[in-house]
Amino acid sequence: MTSIQVNQISKRFGSQQAVDQVSFEVEPGEIFGLLGPNGAGKTTTIRIILDIFKPDSGEVVVLGGKMSEEKKNRIGYLPEERGLYQDITLETCLNYLARLKGLKPAEAAARVEQMMKRFDLYDHRKKKVKELSKGMQQKAQLIITLVHDPQLIIIDEPFSALDPVNTQMVKDLLREERDKGKTIVMCSHQMHQVEELCDRLVLINRGKVMLYGKLNDIRRQYSGQEVIVHPLNDLPAQIPGVNRIERENSAYILHLADQITPQTILKNLVDQGIALERFEIALPTLDEIFIQVVTARGEFS
């Protein structure tokens, strides 16, 4: 059973098409990346999945069916619009929101205490939320997302406002949750974080799906015209089929001409008797793919 199934959803706000025929699936036990530039329609898509908005067309299946009140207790959501009740103590706030997720009073209190200790917030529990720093509030928000041990976790920009130490802690936590079999949907435009954590992803731009699939497959799909070579000695100045050669420390980056495959180059080098330590196809970073995809259509604003 897939955790989330999004089928051809569309949503229009006034004259703006926020989401346009978007489809993807999220498998149980994976960290799934939902990527896109600002204003691409990520948050709207999430809101449709969570039944905050109704789609104009298309349908969403969450945890095997339509969204329901009962399912709300099995989903943890960290919204992009971070919000906490500012005027009450951290402890009261966390307990209240934990109870809204269906936890019994004693259960809520125990879980909140345990999480506050893990997130280093226990000493601040009697402070009003508005007295806490931005980073602390962000951690409090993560507690609310995870306190009821949800089966499906949807997090929008989880690392904003976190320092490197806390970023690492959250990454560890997310991996831990995945290893426990939880499904995680991570919404972000910070590509290196996604690269590090996600198994599969969908890239949305201007409401449309641009890329969808396994991270490695996508990178392979966008590779091909660059090769990294570590020779034992120097490379010749000219290699047929190579437009340009760049030197980077002990490695050379070969920019291939159109229609030339890496295999052709490898054969060529071997034929020339050049001894090689390593030969690899340069996989582009997600950042590069992202920029390529988004700017290629001249739609990045």
Added chain:
Amino acid sequence: MNKFWVVFKHEYLRHVKRKRFIFGLLSIPLFMAVIMGVSILAAVLSEDTRPVGYVDQSGLFKDAQPLPSKGSGFFAERVKILTFNDETEAGKALEDGKIQAYYIIQADYLATGNVRMIAKEAVDSEVHRDFSEFLLANLLKSENPTIRTRILEGPELTLRTFDSDQKFNSRNPFGFLIAIFSGVIFLLAVNTSGGYLLQAVVEEKENRTMEIVVTSLSTDQFMAGKIFGNLSVGLTQLLFWLVMAGVAALVAFRAFPDLSETGIGFSFFGLMTLTFLPAFIMIAALMTMVGATATEAREAQQIAGLFSLPIAIPFWFIAAIMENPNGPLAIGFSFFPFTAPMTLPLRSMLTNLPVWQIGLSVGLLFAAAAASIWLASRAFRLGMLRYGKKLTLAEILRPR
């Protein structure tokens, strides 16, 4: 339903546990008690309790008996009346400050009723009344006691309307005052609850907690919990003040036994409940709507004033309503949902309300309450995820 109670409890306790709420709760009765205490004290201190004297030149009051006491109560004490043989003696007593004044009953009193009074300062009218009663009682002392009492007390007039069991006692205008008093308390409670509710909704927007909330429970449960939680804060206040007023009334009944029959019955409280309840809900819903459409608390409070203001309008026209409780103004106010809760109970104390008017007025109130709830939930659903952007009335009403 379970989560409704979580929201209800959270909203209720959040306000009730605050120092601000407790101060507000205590300050009004305390304020009233201080005002009452000060005015009673002032009355007691300024009252001249010295006796008055009289010189009887008519010979009619030789063995005059003092008046019997009026019964229990703070102000039931009658002025003491002393007899003097002649004006010189009385004049000396007045000079010495032993009496506050003396009366000279003229020789031709029986024929003319002439009495002269000599005093240094103006004398309280109560003293004159007591003295007249003293004269009357003694003139009538040989009369049949039943007849004597009737002559002394006069008739007790009760006004009855032609077609109902409503009646007005000529000696008790207090029912009317109680209607006004209840109205004021209602107004205060509506303002408190409305204010809290408004704040509670705007706060969700200002704190941007809506998304967490709507992914935890249904908006209906959430709104119901919020509305009832905050209404209960107002009701707690109302109840506390009413209990305090009840205690004050008990004390007042002791002090002023006349108050005990105010002519207020079950039907008055029934009418009050029927008008106050839907009005309360209507205002609460409208406050919620304003909260959902506005972007920040200050702005919301300004708009909210527009709703609570019309409730008090009948008080400005109270003289006109009293003068003509069945006039077009009073009837018009009875049918306008905002002014009805103040006008209807007031009029019921002044006149006999036709059943159709009560029915129409209460019906309109309930309809207005239902319409307000509909508007509020619509505004709430549309407005909850708009940050920093206003929702217009046209958008709320536009069909989707």
